[in-house]
Each structure stands twice: as C-alpha cells, then as structure tokens.
Amino acid sequence: MQEESRIALLIDADNCPASKIELMLDELAKYGVTNIRRAYGNWKSTSLNGWADKVHEFAIQPVQQFAYTKGKNATDSAMIIDAMDLLYTQRLDGFCLASSDSDFTPLVMRIRANGLKVYGFGEKKTPMPFVNACSRFLYLENLITESPDDSAAPSAKPERVSSKALRGDSRITSLLRNAVEACVGEDDNWASLSSVGSHISNQTPFDPRNYGYKKLGDLIEATGLFDTERRGSHLYLRDKRSKGKGSAAA
Known part of the structure; x- marks a missing residue:
C-alpha cells in the first residue's frame, strides 16, 4: 500500500x-x-x-x-x-x-x-x-x-470569469494552448484532458476554481479555443487553429 x-x-x-x-x-x-x-x-x-x-x-x-x-x-x-x-x-x-x-x-x-x-x-x-x-x-x-x-446561496458562489475575458487573458490562453500542444498524440492533434492537467500542474499553480469553474475541462470549454471530444470516459482537446490532422477515435 x-x-x-x-x-x-x-x-x-x-x-x-x-x-x-x-x-x-x-x-x-x-x-x-x-x-x-x-x-x-x-x-x-x-x-x-x-x-x-x-x-x-x-x-x-x-x-x-x-x-x-x-x-x-x-x-x-x-x-x-x-x-x-x-x-x-x-x-x-x-x-x-x-x-x-x-x-x-x-x-x-x-x-x-x-x-x-x-x-x-x-x-x-x-x-x-x-x-x-x-x-x-x-x-x-x-x-x-x-x-x-x-x-x-448565490452570494457564496465564486463569480465566473466570462468566456470573453478568458480569451482576452493572454496568460491563460498561452498556458492552455502550450499545454495542449505539448500533450498531443503522435498520430493526431488531440490531447487528453488528464495529460493537459498534469502538464499545467507541473508548470504553474493554476486552479480553475480561482476563475469560478469547478473543473479544468469546464474552463477550457468556456474559452471556446478548443475542439473537444469524449472518448469513453476521457475528454480530448484540439486547438481550433490546427488543421485537424488525424481522425478521432470512436
């Protein structure tokens, strides 16, 4: 144990x-x-x-x-x-x-x-x-x-940073895009959320709750910067700026 x-x-x-x-x-x-x-x-x-x-x-x-x-x-x-x-x-x-x-x-x-x-x-x-x-x-x-x-109570809940504000924060967008790029697979442009989260944790004390989002996946989806796809119980991400090389697994 x-x-x-x-x-x-x-x-x-x-x-x-x-x-x-x-x-x-x-x-x-x-x-x-x-x-x-x-x-x-x-x-x-x-x-x-x-x-x-x-x-x-x-x-x-x-x-x-x-x-x-x-x-x-x-x-x-x-x-x-x-x-x-x-x-x-x-x-x-x-x-x-x-x-x-x-x-x-x-x-x-x-x-x-x-x-x-x-x-x-x-x-x-x-x-x-x-x-x-x-x-x-x-x-x-x-x-x-x-x-x-x-x-x-609504007053007890942290205020969510809007999607527009997230996209306008160069620190957040760079952090997320660099993490996804570092974790993409060899055969396509998709990266698992778990590997992206681990990469970010090793780099900086980034916590999505500080922006009003319970989970990292919720914050990433709110930015609108990434395509998302669920494969079984795992969520995968792809930068929308990529040209979609490779096909997603079923």
Whole structure:
C-alpha cells in the first residue's frame, strides 16, 4: 500500500478566516494527511476569538506570537522559522501556508528546492509572487462548500470569469494552448484532458476554481479555443487553429 503524503499546515491566524478551516482541510485531504497543524498569532487579541473553538475542534496547535514592535509582523517570521525547522527535522512531503498578508515567496522557493510541494491558501489580495511560487494556490473566496443539490446561496458562489475575458487573458490562453500542444498524440492533434492537467500542474499553480469553474475541462470549454471530444470516459482537446490532422477515435 502506498504511503500517504505528509503535509504540514502553517496558518497565519491574523490573516486567515477561521470559517474556512474545514474547507481547507478537506482540500488538503486530496493530497495527503495533514499531520502537523499550527496556527500563529497573538492569542491574547480579541481578533482571534473566531479561532478559539476551531483549534480544538480540528486539533490545531495554537502558537503564541507577541507583537514585539508596532507595525511589524512577527507572525510571518515565526512561521518562516518553524517551516525551516520542520523542513530539516521532520519527514514531510509538503507544506501548506495559509496567509494573505505577506510575501512568503523566498520560503516557498526554498521548500520546493528540496523537492516538496507547497500548497497555498489566501484571499485575493495575496501578493502574486507568493501565489505563483506555490505548487498549487487557491483563493479562499473561491473555496466553498459543495452542495449535493447545488443549492448553495448565490452570494457564496465564486463569480465566473466570462468566456470573453478568458480569451482576452493572454496568460491563460498561452498556458492552455502550450499545454495542449505539448500533450498531443503522435498520430493526431488531440490531447487528453488528464495529460493537459498534469502538464499545467507541473508548470504553474493554476486552479480553475480561482476563475469560478469547478473543473479544468469546464474552463477550457468556456474559452471556446478548443475542439473537444469524449472518448469513453476521457475528454480530448484540439486547438481550433490546427488543421485537424488525424481522425478521432470512436
């Protein structure tokens, strides 16, 4: 039996809403077991009252961090120091950093240089260098409870980026087209969605939910840039700019 990946979750409680913790843990469960859970902040502050019950309910270790100097974020420094300690003293496969406040880019790059995954959670104000450095990053505004009957309140659902806006985003179009081109078969111009998704994941922390789409296939179809064809349970893609070399399998 394959051993589960071990992930350390480090939370900047001052800049991460307690209401999202269950959804964050559910998301991390897709990648492994979160066996280290720590939340950092000044626990004497009333601003962390929302976390009081959550740290017990979800077995999170609260780490006290006093604000030694006004205007300085001591919590970020404590998280960085602990992350480096864990990197060298524990057998981990990945880290998750939950914060919207500061730029953890150097820390993320250092962890990834050691071959570990780094998952990030933060609000849309999170600095882009931090977002782009992670193996995968998800905006907390787009992390919502899945409803079996899809009856979640409209205000809770992330706003979808329109097809026109997706096509007008050169970063997205280039990312998708380059990924499809890299994954096409030898005999035709079709690429499987699974291989395209893997290629993108290895390249950038692109997550379709950050654009309001539940799945990568939904976002790709929304762009209107690709022909799609289902072969059994697998979806295949072809850039519409191609001349359609090769015929599709039945």
